[in-house]
Amino acid sequence: GESVGLHLPTLSVQEGDNSIINCAYSNSASDYFIWYKQESGKGPQFIIDIRSNMDKRQGQRVTVLLNKTVKHLSLQIAATQPGDSAVYFCAEGSSGTYKYIFGTGTRLKVLA
Amino acid sequence: EPEVTQTPSHQVTQMGQEVILRCVPISNHLYFYWYRQILGQKVEFLVSFYNNEISEKSEIFDDQFSVERPDGSNFTLKIRSTKLEDSAMYFCASIVSGNTGELFFGEGSRLTVL
Numbered sequence: 051g052e053s054v055g056l057h058l059p060t061l062s063v064q065e066g067d068n069s070i071i072n073c074a075y076s077n078s079a080s081d082y083f084i085w086y087k088q089e090s091g092k093g094p095q096f097i098i099d100i101r102s103n104m105d106k107r108q109g110q111r112v113t114v115l116l117n118k119t120v121k122h123l124s125l126q127i128a129a130t131q132p133g134d135s136a137v138y139f140c141a142e143g144s145s146g147t148y149k150y151i152f153g154t155g156t157r158l159k160v161l162a
Numbered sequence: 163e164p165e166v167t168q169t170p171s172h173q174v175t176q177m178g179q180e181v182i183l184r185c186v187p188i189s190n191h192l193y194f195y196w197y198r199q200i201l202g203q204k205v206e207f208l209v210s211f212y213n214n215e216i217s218e219k220s221e222i223f224d225d226q227f228s229v230e231r232p233d234g235s236n237f238t239l240k241i242r243s244t245k246l247e248d249s250a251m252y253f254c255a256s257i258v259s260g261n262t263g264e265l266f267f268g269e270g271s272r273l274t275v276l
Contacts, residue, residue, distance in 0.1 A: 093269045154204050
């Protein structure tokens with residue numbers, strides 16, 4: 051049978067509030083980072099990416115911040131909506147490799 | 163919008179049986195991947211594939227796993243002799259270039275090993 055899953059950290063926010071999801075990455079050689087959203091029963095969906103020569107990048111309602119000094123990545127979602135409820139994963143990659151390594155994930159619950 | 167498609171969506175098999183999971187990557191993409199996700203856990207890299215050969219593989223991708231691109235469109239993952247712990251969602255993904263850029267994922271194939 052299937053293994054019991056890890057308990058995902060959960061962030062609960064009120065609809066309309068801003069959300070901040072954090073991620074610590076492991077490889078100091080990583081130079082490319084992505085946030086993915088995964089809804090129940092679906093594959094990961096790209097949200098936004100950032101290269102290591104930047105510390106901030108904005109998209110539509112989302113902002114990614116990168117702090118290479120402490121190997122920390124965050125995703126900010128403005129005016130959180132019910133449709134934002136999902137599990138969010140950060141992923142890291144580096145030049146010269148051909149894989150992205152995913153973090154553990156954070157479940158975002160939007161409260162009406 | 164182009165998408166990665168995977169079949170079957172769910173497969174149930176007996177332990178020890180061979181399983182083939184199929185994927186059709188996005189047509190102009192050159193790099194292909196398999197990831198797996200055990201229920202409730204993170205997405206784990208299995209293997210990357212480029213120019214008809216494996217580019218990189220993880221320690222999970224042992225001798226019981228193999229990948230193939232049998233024609234110009236399909237990309238398959240074969241598990242030779244399934245174990246209970248192979249039960250997971252298997253995601254195929256593709257990307258235009260190799261190590262940066264949006265990795266497009268399929269909806270996954272759920273494998274249940276009894």
